[in-house]
Amino acid sequence: MDAEAIKRSLGGSGLRCTPQRYAVMAFLMEHNSHPTAAQIFEAVNRVDPRSSRATTYNNLRDLVQAGLVREVAVEGRAARFDAKGMRHHHFICDRCGNVEDIEWYDVPRPASRSLGKRMLRECELIFRGLCTKCALRDTLPVKCRRHVGTR
Amino acid sequence: MDAEAIKRSLGGSGLRCTPQRYAVMAFLMEHNSHPTAAQIFEAVNRVDPRSSRATTYNNLRDLVQAGLVREVAVEGRAARFDAKGMRHHHFICDRCGNVEDIEWYDVPRPASRSLGKRMLRECELIFRGLCTKCALRDTLPVKCRRHVGTR
DNA sequence: TGAAGAATTTAGATTCTATCTAATGTGACA
DNA sequence: TGTCACATTAGATAGAATCTAAATTCTTCA
Numbered sequence: 001m002d003a004e005a006i007k008r009s010l011g012g013s014g015l016r017c018t019p020q021r022y023a024v025m026a027f028l029m030e031h032n033s034h035p036t037a038a039q040i041f042e043a044v045n046r047v048d049p050r051s052s053r054a055t056t057y058n059n060l061r062d063l064v065q066a067g068l069v070r071e072v073a074v075e076g077r078a079a080r081f082d083a084k085g086m087r088h089h090h091f092i093c094d095r096c097g098n099v100e101d102i103e104w105y106d107v108p109r110p111a112s113r114s115l116g117k118r119m120l121r122e123c124e125l126i127f128r129g130l131c132t133k134c135a136l137r138d139t140l141p142v143k144c145r146r147h148v149g150t151r
Numbered sequence: 152m153d154a155e156a157i158k159r160s161l162g163g164s165g166l167r168c169t170p171q172r173y174a175v176m177a178f179l180m181e182h183n184s185h186p187t188a189a190q191i192f193e194a195v196n197r198v199d200p201r202s203s204r205a206t207t208y209n210n211l212r213d214l215v216q217a218g219l220v221r222e223v224a225v226e227g228r229a230a231r232f233d234a235k236g237m238r239h240h241h242f243i244c245d246r247c248g249n250v251e252d253i254e255w256y257d258v259p260r261p262a263s264r265s266l267g268k269r270m271l272r273e274c275e276l277i278f279r280g281l282c283t284k285c286a287l288r289d290t291l292p293v294k295c296r297r298h299v300g301t302r
Numbered sequence: 303t304g305a306a307g308a309a310t311t312t313a314g315a316t317t318c319t320a321t322c323t324a325a326t327g328t329g330a331c332a
Numbered sequence: 333t334g335t336c337a338c339a340t341t342a343g344a345t346a347g348a349a350t351c352t353a354a355a356t357t358c359t360t361c362a
Contacts, residue, residue, distance in 0.1 A: 015309095016309065016310075016357095016358070016359095018309090018310065018311080018357085018358090020310085020311070021310090036348090037348080037349080038347095038348080051311080051312090052311065052312045052313065052314095053312090053313090053349090054311075054312065054313080054314090054349095054350080054351085055310080055311050055312070057348095057349060057350070058310080058311080058350095059310095061350095071226045071227075072226075073224035073225055073226040073227075074224055075222050075223075075224040075230055076222075076224075076230070076320075076321095077348095078347080078348060078349090079226055079227070079348085079349090089261070091266075091269060094272065100269075102261050102265050102266070103261065103262070103265035105259070105261065105262075107258075107259075107276065108256070108258075108259070110240070110253050110254065110256065110278065111254070111256075114253050114254035115242075115253070115278075116283055117283040117286055117287065118242060118251075118278075118280055118281065118282055118283055118286060119280045119281040119286040120278055120279075120280040121245065121279050121280035121281075122278070122279050122280070123276065123277070123278055123279075124276070124277045124278075124279065125258065125274065125275070125276055125277075126274070126275045126276075126277060127261065127266075127269075127271055127273070127274055127275075128271075128272050128273050128274075128275065129269055129270045129271040129272035129273070130269065130270040130272075131269055132267055132268040132269055135268055135269060135270040136268065166338095167328090167329080167330095167338065167339075169328085169329095169338090169339065169340080171339080171340070172339085187319090188319080188320080189318095189319080201341095202340080202341090203340065203341045203342065203343095204320090204341090204342090205320095205321080205322085205340075205341065205342080205343095206339075206340050206341070208319095208320060208321070209321095209339080209340080210339095212321095227349075227350095228319095229318080229319060229320090230319085230320090
């Protein structure tokens with residue numbers, strides 16, 4: 001959306017605002033669908049300046065390190081990425097693996113006794129179950145299922 | 152530890168108690184180090200009945216589906232596995248990727264409004280930061296670092 | 303300017319993780 | 333004992349992410 005804001009946040013993290021890096025960041029800010037690296041690579045390359053797979057991964061790594069993007073690991077599937085906008089939690093669908101945002105609320109920290117000498121950086125709350133589509137699909141008679149996309 | 156208990160919990164989930172499956176389950180119950188599939192495969196095969204990689208993965212999948220084992224996805228690294236004993240949360244080290252248990256405490260559920268039609272199965276609380284070893288390593292002068300194993 | 307050096311990108315190879323295949327083995331039960 | 337579903341196996345394959353080494357672009361500063 002706001003090109004200047006993206007430039008500023010990249011610069012503020014010591015990252016050059018290259019076309020490829022900008023494209024990745026802009027795509028993530030315009031889509032809250034938690035895409036995979038492959039999806040980002042493909043989407044960014046549908047538009048002009050062609051970028052390589054390695055660059056997409058490099059840039060995602062840099063953006064995550066800079067704290068501008070969050071990476072969500074999903075068991076048995078490719079990692080998902082998410083521009084850090086408003087704070088939120090994540091819901092991961094057991095069946096289709098899609099990641100969705102859940103409205104933020106505060107998470108109680110563990111007792112310092114149970115943390116020991118560990119350095120706590122963040123608490124992350126993850127919900128699991130069936131997303132709306134998959135939950136609906138479960139309650140439909142079999143002959144109707146094909147009408148509900150699986151992702 | 153208790154062979155009979157393992158047999159019973161496998162049987163109760165409709166899983167035969169094969170030597171390979173038993174070995175995986177027993178290993179997970181004896182080690183709370185959250186090993187990877189590769190580590191489990193190797194450890195189980197150091198003892199007698201040789202098991203194949205595919206079987207190790209198959210059995211881990213079955214045990215997770217049966218709810219006897221938990222799988223923890225870690226960004227950029229192999230998944231970790233964990234026999235479900237006492238309830239606990241997880242701490243994942245940013246640097247070495249190791250997973251450690253954190254004493255259980257209740258997690259507040261999200262407002263049903265923010266869940267919509269999703270079917271919630273579980274809430275998982277994950278802490279991130281530096282484990283004791285890595286936190287210590289950070290505060291040591293460089294010349295001493297080699298004395299602290301990274302794994 | 304423009305030369306040097308740092309950061310970035312690139313295609314393709316490679317590594318690592320996990321799953322699939324098709325054949326074989328095993329055990330429960332009638 | 334025969335049958336059938338469940339399990340295991342080695343090796344091939346798929347999928348995700350990283351590495352390599354060379355080329356390119358940017359920044360800085362003489």
